[in-house]
Each structure stands twice: as C-alpha cells, then as structure tokens.
Amino acid sequence: MPFSLTHGLPAGRFTPHGPSHIWISDEFPRALRELWPRLLSEHGTTGLLPVLYRGDVIGEPLDPGLVDDLCLEEVLATDFAEYRRRRLPLWTNPTPEPEPVPEDVEPWPHDPGPPFAQWPGLAPAMPVAPTGPTPQEAASGAPARIARTDHGVLDCRLVLVPARRGSDALALLGWNSEAPLPLLCALLRSWEERFGAHLVAVHGGTLDISVARPPRTAEHADLLALEHVLSTANNIVDDPPTPFPDYAADLVGRDHWSFWWD
Secondary structure, three states: OOOOOOOOOOOEEEEEEOOEEEEEEOOOOOOHHHHHHHHHHOHHHHOEEEEEEOHHHOOOOOOHHHHHOOOHHHHHHHHHHHHHHHHHHHHHOOOOOOOOOOOOOOOOOOOOOOOOOOOOOOOOOOOOOOOOOOHHHHHHOHHHHHHHHOHHHHHOEEEEEEOOOHHHHHHHHOOOOOOOHHHHHHHHHHHHHHHOEEEEEEEOOEEEEEEOOOOOOHHHHHHHHHHHHOOOOHHHHOOOOOOHHHHHHHOOOOOEEEEEOO
C-alpha cells in the first residue's frame, strides 16, 4: 500500500501515477458533505490532499521544474502586451461595421478592456484576518455549493493526492484540456499564497477554486481580474466577452472562482 488511508472512505483503488501513487474512488462519494471537511482537516497529518477530479481528464504529470522555472511576472507582462495589441481595436472601436441583430437577440455589450496601458503588476496579497476563514475552512463547503449550479461536478471522483498544496496536486495529476498547465499551476501557486485559494474540482475543461481571502476593493479586483484574463480561460475572455469592469467588480468578496477552456 503506497500510503495509509483514513477510515470511512468510499470504495476505491490505488493507481500509480508519475513518480507516486494516487487513490481514486469508484464513484462520486455521496457522503462528501461530511467526508470532505474531515479530509481537509487531516491533510496536515496524512499529507493527502482531496481533490474532485473527473477520471478522463487526468493526464500526464507536469514536470514541477517547469513551474519552478516560470517567472510569473515576466510571463504575464509579455502576455498582456500581446493580448492588448490584439484586443485594442475592439476596445476602442467595438463596431466598425455594425451587423444587423435580430430583434429577440441581445447584442453583446461593449468591452472597454482593462484600464491599464502596460502590465501593472500582480494584485497585492490579502492580509490574513484573525477571524477570517483558513483556506481549508473556506473550501469545506465548496463541493456542495458548486454542485448546486454545476452538475458536472457529480461526474467527478474523489482523488487523494500526496501533495502539499493544490497547485502541486494539479501538476502531479496533469490535465487533458486546452489550459496552459505550467502557467496555470504557477498562477494557482501564487493565488494560494496571496488569496488563500484552494483547488476543489477539475472536470472536463472546468477548474473550480475556493478563495479564503478575496479582494475587497475595486482597485485590487481590477488587478486580479487581469490575471484571470491572462489565464486564457474561455469563459472570461470570449464566451461571450464579459466587459472587463463587470467581471472585475464581481470579484470583490467573491469566494469561488471558476475557469473553463474548450
């Protein structure tokens, strides 16, 4: 047995994966509401991080060196310059050739884009409040909340990963999707440190993250929203294009972030 299992788990199995083993439940655990918080609280002792993962999206493990060597600020600065170059014509002249829109179809709103002419730097870390939730506490009820609005989570399996944090678990599990995995793991690692982010679920092309310390001001939310945009997630960039000010305003105090790629 690669590692010791806690009691009360549903039926499941060990499987080798990359340099280690993982444990996967045979089906979605029906007692997850009680089991999930306990597994999170035991992580410090067991070293096993619970993640909801759909089996068919588990991919090849990512070399952790690719994440370690990625200079996040430099990559995002370069990506923003290219993103701004491509999108600036749409932000400044949204309808150069107006197309007729059927009467019963709401036209897409104009997106003025981020209020930055150059890369403004990462959003500042949110301070840890003595009375605020820990990342584990914030994540405790996340699966139930997510499942109420996204039934795709019910196709997941419970996976126990020998990992210190969610960004390491995501790198170890890999992800068969269009998401830029090295960049995403680096972003998640940084969000864990700055916002108490916690990986909850990966299913299809969707990634769900709980957040213990979301931004509290519009200024900080603008900076964070730009990081979300540069993740390249389709639901933020172009499905349909949510106006940047609206997306940023919605991040203030928001304790759940969701991203998906085609």
